[in-house]
Amino acid sequence: MKKKLISLINSETFIGYCFILPNLIGFLLFISIPVVASLLLSFTTWDLFSPPKFVWFKNFIDVFGFHILPDFRFSTLSDYIIFWNYLRPNDFEFWYYLYNTLFFMVGIPLGMIGSLFMAIVMNRSLRGIMFFRTIYFLPSISSIVAVALLWRWIYNPDYGLLNTMLAYVGIQGPAWLNHPVWAKISLVLMGLWSGVGGYNMLLYLAALQGIPLHLYEAAEIDGANPWQKFVHITIPMLSPTTFFIFIMSVIGAFQGGFQSAYLMTRGGPGGATTTIEYYIYNNAFVWFYMGKASALAWFLFLIILLVTMFNWKYGGKKVQYQYI
Amino acid sequence: MTLHQIKLIRDMINKFFVYLVLSLFGISMIFPFLWMLSTSLKEPSQIFTSTLQLWPTPIMWSNYIEAWHAIPFGKFYLNSIFVAVAVTFGQILTSSMAAYAFARLKFPGRDKLFFAYLATMMIPGMVTLIPVFILLKMFGWLDTYKALILPGIFSAYGTFMLRQFFMTLPTDLEDAARIDGCSSWRIYWQIILPLSKPAIATLATFTFLGNWQSFFWPLIVTSSEHMKTLPIGLSYFQDIYSTNWTLLMAASVIVLAPALIVFILNQRFITQGIALTGLKG
Numbered sequence: 001m002k003k004k005l006i007s008l009i010n011s012e013t014f015i016g017y018c019f020i021l022p023n024l025i026g027f028l029l030f031i032s033i034p035v036v037a038s039l040l041l042s043f044t045t046w047d048l049f050s051p052p053k054f055v056w057f058k059n060f061i062d063v064f065g066f067h068i069l070p071d072f073r074f075s076t077l078s079d080y081i082i083f084w085n086y087l088r089p090n091d092f093e094f095w096y097y098l099y100n101t102l103f104f105m106v107g108i109p110l111g112m113i114g115s116l117f118m119a120i121v122m123n124r125s126l127r128g129i130m131f132f133r134t135i136y137f138l139p140s141i142s143s144i145v146a147v148a149l150l151w152r153w154i155y156n157p158d159y160g161l162l163n164t165m166l167a168y169v170g171i172q173g174p175a176w177l178n179h180p181v182w183a184k185i186s187l188v189l190m191g192l193w194s195g196v197g198g199y200n201m202l203l204y205l206a207a208l209q210g211i212p213l214h215l216y217e218a219a220e221i222d223g224a225n226p227w228q229k230f231v232h233i234t235i236p237m238l239s240p241t242t243f244f245i246f247i248m249s250v251i252g253a254f255q256g257g258f259q260s261a262y263l264m265t266r267g268g269p270g271g272a273t274t275t276i277e278y279y280i281y282n283n284a285f286v287w288f289y290m291g292k293a294s295a296l297a298w299f300l301f302l303i304i305l306l307v308t309m310f311n312w313k314y315g316g317k318k319v320q321y322q323y324i
Numbered sequence: 325m326t327l328h329q330i331k332l333i334r335d336m337i338n339k340f341f342v343y344l345v346l347s348l349f350g351i352s353m354i355f356p357f358l359w360m361l362s363t364s365l366k367e368p369s370q371i372f373t374s375t376l377q378l379w380p381t382p383i384m385w386s387n388y389i390e391a392w393h394a395i396p397f398g399k400f401y402l403n404s405i406f407v408a409v410a411v412t413f414g415q416i417l418t419s420s421m422a423a424y425a426f427a428r429l430k431f432p433g434r435d436k437l438f439f440a441y442l443a444t445m446m447i448p449g450m451v452t453l454i455p456v457f458i459l460l461k462m463f464g465w466l467d468t469y470k471a472l473i474l475p476g477i478f479s480a481y482g483t484f485m486l487r488q489f490f491m492t493l494p495t496d497l498e499d500a501a502r503i504d505g506c507s508s509w510r511i512y513w514q515i516i517l518p519l520s521k522p523a524i525a526t527l528a529t530f531t532f533l534g535n536w537q538s539f540f541w542p543l544i545v546t547s548s549e550h551m552k553t554l555p556i557g558l559s560y561f562q563d564i565y566s567t568n569w570t571l572l573m574a575a576s577v578i579v580l581a582p583a584l585i586v587f588i589l590n591q592r593f594i595t596q597g598i599a600l601t602g603l604k605g
Contacts, residue, residue, distance in 0.1 A: 014429035015485045015508045023422035024437075026478025031444050034455035040455065048458070097574040121345055133351050134591050141587045144535050149361050149562060153569055159371060197353065235439055254449045260538055263559065277450065284454050285544055297450040304448055319509045 042294035052291070059295035065090045077296075091272065096297050100184065101275040102256055107188040107195075108249045113240065114196040119204035120234075129267065136197025148263035151190045152177070155264075177265050180272035187260050187273055207241040208234070247311050249302050276300060344470070364388070364573035367478040371569055384570065391574040399550055400557035407472045407542075407553060414477035415531050416524055421484035424512045428498070438487070439482045457544060471545040472553070476535060483525055489523035490516060529590075536583060556577050 009015055017024075026124050042059055046052035072086035091094050116137060122129060139147060140296035154161040155176035176186045224232070259277030261267050267282075269273035274282075276296065284293035349382055358378065363371055364387055366380040391397075425431075426438050456475055457466075465471045497519075498511050506514075517524070539555045552560060558579045566569050 012429050012508075013431040016425045016429040016434065019421045019425035019429065019508070019512070020437070023418040023478055023483060026418065027441065027444075027576075028472070028482065029459070030456055030475045030478055031447075031480065032440075034452040034459070035444070035447060037455035038451045048461070089325055118349065121342055124342065126339065126342065130591075132350055135350050137587075138353065138357065138584060141533070141583060142580055143555050143558070143583065144539055146360075146580045148556070149576050150356055152580055153363065153573070154356060154359070161356070163343075174491070193353075193356075197349075198588070210396065220334055245378045251448075255450055263562075280450055280453075284457070290454055294451075296452055297448070297454065299449050300448050305446070 011046060034264055038294045038297060041291055042298050044291045046290040047288040048290060055291070059292045061090065063091045063292065063295055064299070091275075094276075096271060097276055097279045098272050101254060101257060101269075101277075103187060104191075104275065105250065105253045107191050108246070108253060109139055110188075111192050111195050112200065112245060112249070113199075115200040115245075116204050116238070116242075118197055118201045119208055122201070122205055124210045126170060133197075136201065139194035140198035142194075144259050145263060147190070147194055148260055151186075152264055155186055178269055183265055183273050185267060187257075189263060190260060190264070196236050200249075203239065203241055203245060207238050212238045239260075243270075243311070247308065250307055250311075254304055255300055255306070333594075338397055344403055345492055360573050360576060363569055364577050366570055367568050368568070375439040387570050387574040388578065391561075391571045391578060394571065395557060395561055396549065397557065397575075397578060400554045403552065405473075407469065408532050411470075411476040411535045412528050412531045414473065415482050418477055418515065419479055419482035419527070420486050420520070420524065421512070422440050422483045423490055426483070426487045427490035427518075428495075428511075429508065441483060445480050445484065453544075460545065466545055467547050467551050472542060472551070473602060475541075476531075479531075483569045484532070485527060486520065486523060487595075489520055489578075493519050533583075 041052070043056060044054050045058070046054040066087050066089050069083070069086040072083065079306060122133060143268075157163055157173070157175040157178070160176075162176070166173040174182045177183050203300045211234065216229055217239070219229050219233060255277055257273075258277040258281055261275060261278055262281075263275040267278050276299075279295045280293050283289045283296065348435075353369075362380055365383045365385070366387075369381070370377070370380060425462045426434060460471045463470075475520060493516065496543050497515050501511055501515060512520050537555060539559070540555070542556045543559070543568055549560075558575055561575050562572060564577075
């Protein structure tokens, strides 16, 4: 008996599980069980105080469903056409916030172009290049709270940096954060400023340095000009990096937007900068609709899954993974 | 003029334009920070002018003293340091142990378990957020260090990254150690960990930075003042002094300065780490 125990303790299976155990406990407690719990929660209504109630698909219908206005009467065939005018989303806010989330994605291509441009300029062994790299990276390393505060001051309609500078050239700047469209653009601009010299730029820089020089040399011998070299060598060779950055950015944008909006505008004016992530935060931690918030989180999960699969299937073909 | 001279002149013009572009963008990057520093040293009456005045007269150092004493910044600093250090150490320990088992030991269910780890990396944080919050509430851990630290210690990503690194290490040393009767524990502690210093340093840097800047999670799980971390403290400060821009900027400088200094001192190492791993903060 004792011998058996000793051989068990010394077996690779036992030792292996011992090594994994601390991580596994956390994995079960904070990832696996919560994922299942989240799915179950999405079929209940629960405010954390009274016991949860099982409501089948009510949360999903409340958020994603549509209803027909009660004054609609079906009599003739042409009413089929009018029918669409009587269709209303159950949760108008959700669709508005989804639109906001998609609107914020205009920053993705702009930021990628900016990062690529910066990486190309930086990809030289010039004196003092490390100094510039450090400067461009500063916003990425700064606390978002301080950056947002700084930008609220920049966007201040009366005394802010931006409107003061616009006044110099004779332009009366808008009340940036108090206008439904300008507020969105303001957040996109802030995101560009803080992201352009950040992680994506470094990824592009690493990718640029990985392009073999002989490709450019061969092109030069064939008489290619710099633009042709850029279009026919640099861009195709960077495509895996571009693809990676794009997927990660889209996934990040779908589940992002809370921090900057919370700190800059509190999601306003009138919900104009509220994203899906912010809506989940409000549902869960302000109004305590745990079920509805979980349903929204699962919606995000499905969208992200679809985007990833779509990108892998269709985006993957255009990617140049190797050169010959 | 010879061909060589033309080439030299072209190179110089080229260089000039590169420096010009770098400087223009550089100024737009650094100017807001200087503006922040400048505002933090001004008198309140000075900031409400419509001209760009970067140099404050008189210089109000007292803004910093006032901001520092307005809310317990010292306590927030300690909280932030404690939480970030604890999470970093915890994550390195649990991730490297699991990564060693996944990379080197053979036991039933190992590959299935590893695949499960990989699969969960796809799941957005929003999905697990609410149940984890409820779990912590049931344990009575909300508004304690446990809530701030424990969920951050277990990282599928960290495990994955270290496992990939361990796979690249040569097995000769381990084989030799095993023949000499060395246990798995000693191999892990005395061979694998010392050989993996670069990977561990990279993971540690990002875990630390990520936690230092973390805003969302501490916002949700802390409520009392003495549990707040630095970013939450600054946000809380904003709510109180919402229009006192000189104090707000002074508080921001207090929060930003140490992180920026640490970054500038270590930036070569940090930026190379990002480029190598493709890790996003």
